Amino acid sequence: MTPIIFHIDVNSAYLSWTAVEQLKNGAKQDMRLVPAIIGGDQKARRGVVLAKSIPAKKYGIRTGEPVANAFRKCPNLVMAPPDHKMYREKSARLMEYLKTFTTEIEQVSVDECYMDFTGIAWKYPSPVDAALVIKDGIKAQFGFTVNIGISSNKLLAKMASDFEKPDKVHTLFPEEIRVKMWPLPIGELYMAGRSSVETFKKLEIYTIGDLAQADQGLISLHMKSHGRMLWEFANGIDDSRVQSEQAEAKGIGNSTTLSENAETAETAKAVLHELAESVGRRLRKAGQKANMVSMEIKYHDFQRVSHQKQLDKPSSEDEVLYKAACQLFDETWDGEPIRLLGIRTAKLVVASEPVQLSIFDIEMPKPPDEKHQKLNLAMEEIRAKYGKDAVVKASLMKKGTGRTEKNKKRQ
CATH class of the missing domain: 1.10.150.20 (5' to 3' exonuclease, C-terminal subdomain)
Structure with a gap:
């Protein structure tokens, strides 16, 4: 059966949700219809542009640029401050609505998600008909619009949702990529x-x-x-699967916003090493091992990307998690300054559960080196007694490596 994957993306989410709230509270003007942004301090005009209206795009205003620059481009710009609590509430209501169609949903940010529609596609005349029902239902019930991309994999569905906006449904199946x-x-x-x-x-x-x-x-x-x-x-090749909320809830992960943007692979990988240690420690404490590792980057302009891979066998070892995260980082990072990094594990199993071997395995998997196990245990005992920063690997002590550097400054 050919998979049917939807990518749902709220059009200018922060700005749209703010506009809906303002109109509900009696506002005369719809921010979506005039040059407008969501930004920082309105009086001081500090901060960066978090979202912009379609009319604002005509002035060359870009997400992530300083608010002061945006006002220089358009002096009559309308601005509202961010309200992240309200955004989370709007997002949660949207996800609850989407779950009335299927629970096979992977939320990748506050304003976008993937839906695996394969199992229920038979209920509708076509995937496009199903997407139109969802899109129009969101607009009628919540007052904001979304774009929906449809394909047989996540990548092409996301590409499709970025076609003409707003309030559109687009397909991008493999046979359409040459033309579209x-x-x-x-x-x-x-x-x-x-x-x-x-x-x-x-x-x-x-x-x-x-x-x-x-x-x-x-x-x-x-x-x-x-x-x-x-x-x-x-070439339209992507074999990643929709990871539903149920699978995500069983995972263990950690992320950190950096004190300064990371601009080199060395700096980013030092942060990933620290995160891998944190996640590995939590896995071992929970008596779990992971079959899957994912790595997330948030860039300086607030764009997020993530990538995941299956491990050869379940593990909770720091170095295994770190090696996987570095591979994902090398495949994902585009050289742009990094604001946030994260590592998450999924498909967890009990640590004592036997490893299932394939007929191609030549050797039994070897347990972690005894010295390595003792070192991890000793480090965790010291951290439990004196705090998580009592023992830090030398590779993490270099300047500009995120949280470790900030901890040094407080000493």
Whole structure:
């Protein structure tokens, strides 16, 4: 059975939700219809642009730029402060509504999610008909609009939802990518940031189709694992699955917002090492091992990307988690400054549960090195007694490595 995946994205979520609340409270003006932003301090005009209206785009206003810059571009700009509590409430109500259709939902941010519609597609004349029911129901019940992308995998569904906005349903099945996706500028490919685009231009790759038809070896030579992944995306290849809330709830993870944006792989990986230790410690304390690791990046402009992989066998060892996170980071990071990093584990099993071997396994899996186990135990005992920062690996003591550096400053 061909999978049917929806990607649902709220149009200018923060601004739309603010507009709905304002209108409910008697406002005469709809922020969505005028140049408007959600930003920081309105009087001082400090902070950054978190969301913008469609009319604001005509002035060249960009998400993530300083509010002061936005007002220079459009002096009559309307601005409202962020209300994250209200956003969470709106998001929760949206997810509850979507669960009336299916519980196979993976929420990837406050304003977007994937739905695996495969099991219930038979209830509707077509996937597009089902998406229209959902889209129009959201507008009627909540007063804001969404875009819905439809495909057989998550990547193409997300690409489809980014086509013409707002309040639209688009399909992008594998047989449609040559016509609908390949002519697009390379910068519109998911996870192709400014750094990648500059590299592609040097290789005379200007469209997604150019990349799809390029030699994969050449791309890998210049951009390594991240380039290989982008080449696969350009060809519509993505085997990641929708991870429903039930599976997510069984996971253990941790994330941190950095004191300063990380701009090098070395800095980011030092933070990932710290996060891997934290997650590994929590797994061991819970008597669990993980079969899957995911890594999340939030960039300086608040855009989020995440990537996941299946482990060869269940593990709770720091170094196994760290190695997996680094591989995911290398495949995902586009060279842009990083604001937040996170590691999450899923598909947990009891630590004492026997490992299922395949017929291709030559050796029995070896237990962690005894010295390594004793070291972990000793470190955890010291941290339990004197605090989590009592023992820190030397690799984490370098300047600018996130929370560890902040802890040093407080001493």
